[in-house]
Amino acid sequence: MRPLIGIPTRTQVEGDLTRYAVLATYTRALDLAGGAPVSIPLNLAEETLRAIFERLDALLLQGGVDIHPREYGESVEPFCGEIDAARDATELRLARWALAESMPILGICRGIQTLNVAAGGTLYQDIAAQLNSPIRHPHIKGDPYDRLAHSIEIDAHSRLARMLGTTRIEVNSLHHQALKTIAPGLRVTARAPDGVVEAVEAEDARFVVGVQFHPEWMLDGEARMLNIFRAFVAASARGDASDLVLADSVL
Numbered sequence: 001m002r003p004l005i006g007i008p009t010r011t012q013v014e015g016d017l018t019r020y021a022v023l024a025t026y027t028r029a030l031d032l033a034g035g036a037p038v039s040i041p042l043n044l045a046e047e048t049l050r051a052i053f054e055r056l057d058a059l060l061l062q063g064g065v066d067i068h069p070r071e072y073g074e075s076v077e078p079f080c081g082e083i084d085a086a087r088d089a090t091e092l093r094l095a096r097w098a099l100a101e102s103m104p105i106l107g108i109c110r111g112i113q114t115l116n117v118a119a120g121g122t123l124y125q126d127i128a129a130q131l132n133s134p135i136r137h138p139h140i141k142g143d144p145y146d147r148l149a150h151s152i153e154i155d156a157h158s159r160l161a162r163m164l165g166t167t168r169i170e171v172n173s174l175h176h177q178a179l180k181t182i183a184p185g186l187r188v189t190a191r192a193p194d195g196v197v198e199a200v201e202a203e204d205a206r207f208v209v210g211v212q213f214h215p216e217w218m219l220d221g222e223a224r225m226l227n228i229f230r231a232f233v234a235a236s237a238r239g240d241a242s243d244l245v246l247a248d249s250v251l
Contacts, residue, residue: 002036003057003236008091009039010064011084025216026062026108032219033229035236040094042086049090053097058104058236061091061111063214066177072122079126081176092118099185104207104235106228109175112200112210121183126176133194139174145217149173152198152213158189159209160199163227171198171213178212186210207235 007027009020020041030037037060040052065082069075071092076083095118098105107115113123124130127137135150148170154161161167179197182188186208190199202208209232215225 002034003233004038004055005030005035005058005060005233005236006038006040006052006056006094007060007062008087008094009041010062010087011042022062023216025214026060029216029219029226029229030060030233032226033233035229035233040090042090044090046093049093050097053094056103058106058232059094059098060232061095061105061107061114061210063109063111063174065110066125067110067113067117067123069123069125072117074122074125077125077129079129081126095119099208102206104232105209106207106232107210108216109212109214112197112212113177113179115208115210116179116183116186116200119183119185121179121186122181124178124180127178127196128176131178131194131196133196135173135192135194135196137173137178137192137196138176145174145214146172146221150192152190152192154190154199155188158199159201159207159231160189160211160228163231164224165227166224169222169224172217173212174214174217175212207232 007022009022012019012021022039027037065084066080068083068085068088091114127133149172151170154167156167185203186200187203188197189201192198198212200210215228218225
């Protein structure tokens with residue numbers, strides 16, 4: 001039986017209508033990897049949300065708008081972007097439940113940021129304003145979402161290196177925020193050439209992985225990216241949070 005993987009939705013408002021949505025790229029990636037994706041609405045009663053959570057095998061945190069800085073003890077700066085408070089509340093609650101109960105977690109783009117904040121870390125509200133990076137990390141309007149923007153260097157002794165089979169790879173980039181203080185229990189496993197954090201994972205044996213790039217957009221051009229979702233689904237299916245490890249490192 002395919003493991004049930006919950007994806008908290010994003011708010012979309014059109015006039016008087018509010019929708020809760022998940023991009024098809026995520027559901028496609030999980031389907032190809034053998035998972036059964038399920039969308040989780042926002043603004044649910046805690047009891048309702050908990051009932052959904054208890055039926056899940058894993059949690060995927062998708063990309064999207066900025067997390068409210070109050071969630072990590074800061075005020076909103078002028079360079080902070082759009083905020084979805086209802087999404088913050090739902091995702092942070094689910095992520096903290098998942099961390100507490102060792103449920104497998106995969107966070108992508110905003111998802112790595114949500115994971116870090118849920119575990120007690122902080123964020124840069126804008127890379128250009130606060131880091132003076134020579135690399136353009138945000139998406140350039142009109143460019144394809146799978147455009148390779150820069151390389152990342154991956155820790156050889158990491159899940160990400162084992163999943164991708166390499167310690168260096170070119171990735172896309174669609175974000176203007178980044179991890180600042182790394183949360184307790186997480187460790188950095190990849191960085192961009194400017195030092196921006198591109199991946200984290202749990203320090204222990206749990207499958208808790210966050211990536212700042214978007215592997216779901218690169219599946220057709222870089223087949224190795226599907227291995228991230230395959231390992232995530234495999235951990236979810238076994239009912240534990242470890243990944244399939246054939247070697248201790250990639251050299």
